[in-house]
Amino acid sequence: DPKIIQKPKYLVAVTGSEKILICEQYLGHNAMYWYRQSAKKPLEFMFSYSYQKLMDNQTASSRFQPQSSKKNHLDLQITALKPDDSATYFCASSQEARGSDYTFGSGTRLLVI
Amino acid sequence: QQKVQQSPESLIVPEGGMASLNCTSSDRNVDYFWWYRQHSGKSPKMLMSIFSNGEKEEGRFTVHLNKASLHTSLHIRDSQPSDSALYLCAASIQGGRALIFGTGTTVSVSP
Numbered sequence: 001d002p003k004i005i006q007k008p009k010y011l012v013a014v015t016g017s018e019k020i021l022i023c024e025q026y027l028g029h030n031a032m033y034w035y036r037q038s039a040k041k042p043l044e045f046m047f048s049y050s051y052q053k054l055m056d057n058q059t060a061s062s063r064f065q066p067q068s069s070k071k072n073h074l075d076l077q078i079t080a081l082k083p084d085d086s087a088t089y090f091c092a093s094s095q096e097a098r099g100s101d102y103t104f105g106s107g108t109r110l111l112v113i
Numbered sequence: 114q115q116k117v118q119q120s121p122e123s124l125i126v127p128e129g130g131m132a133s134l135n136c137t138s139s140d141r142n143v144d145y146f147w148w149y150r151q152h153s154g155k156s157p158k159m160l161m162s163i164f165s166n167g168e169k170e171e172g173r174f175t176v177h178l179n180k181a182s183l184h185t186s187l188h189i190r191d192s193q194p195s196d197s198a199l200y201l202c203a204a205s206i207q208g209g210r211a212l213i214f215g216t217g218t219t220v221s222v223s224p
Binding site: 031033035042043044045055098102103104105107 | 158205209214216
C-alpha cells in the first residue's frame with residue numbers, strides 16, 4: 001500500500017486555469033513538503049509544513065498556495081497556470097526532527113498547454 | 114550557484130563493475146547528507162544517509178563523508194542492470210527543514 005498518496009497521477013491543464021494537487025500521507029509524520037522536478041531544473045524545494053503550519057516557502061510566485069486541511073494532508077493549489085509550470089510535483093513527508101528521512105509520494109505529472 | 118554539486122553527470126558501468134559518484138556542498142552550514150535513487154518515471158527513494166565523518170556500508174552500497182570538505186561519495190559494487198537510475202545527493206542546512214538536491218548522476222549499467 002502506498003504510504004503517501006498523490007492525486008491525480010497525470011494532469012493536463014489549459015494556460016490560465018487553476019488546479020489542485022492532492023497529497024495524503026499515512027506514515028504518521030508531522031512534517032510535509034512539496035517539491036517540483038522538471039527537465040530544466042533539479043528536484044526543487046517549494047514548501048515545508050510542520051504540524052499544519054507553513055514553515056518555509058521557497059516559491060517566488062504567489063500562484064502556488066499550499067493548503068493543509070488535516071494533519072496528514074497537504075494540497076497544492078496552482079492558479080493562472082503557465083506552460084513553465086509543467087513538471088512533476090512530488091509531495092514528501094518526514095518526522096519533524098533533524099536528520100529525519102524523507103519519504104516521497106509517486107508524484108503528479110502536470111502538463112500545461 | 115547550485116548548493117549541492119554532483120559529478121559526473123552520467124556514468125556507464127559494466128554489469129558487475131563499480132560505480133563511484135561524488136557530491137560536494139558549497140554551503141558550510143550543511144549538516145546532513147542523503148543519497149536517493151530515482152528510477153525513470155518513479156519517485157526518489159532514500160538509499161542511505163550519512164551524518165558523521167567516515168564510511169557506512171549497506172549491502173552493495175558504501176557512502177563516505179568528509180565533513181571538513183563537505184564531500185560525500187557513493188560507491189556501488191557489483192552493479193546490476195536494476196541499478197540503472199538517477200542518483201541524487203541531498204543535504205540539509207542547519208536551521209532549515211528543506212532537503213537541497215543536486216542535479217544528479219545518471220548511472221547506466223550495461224549487461
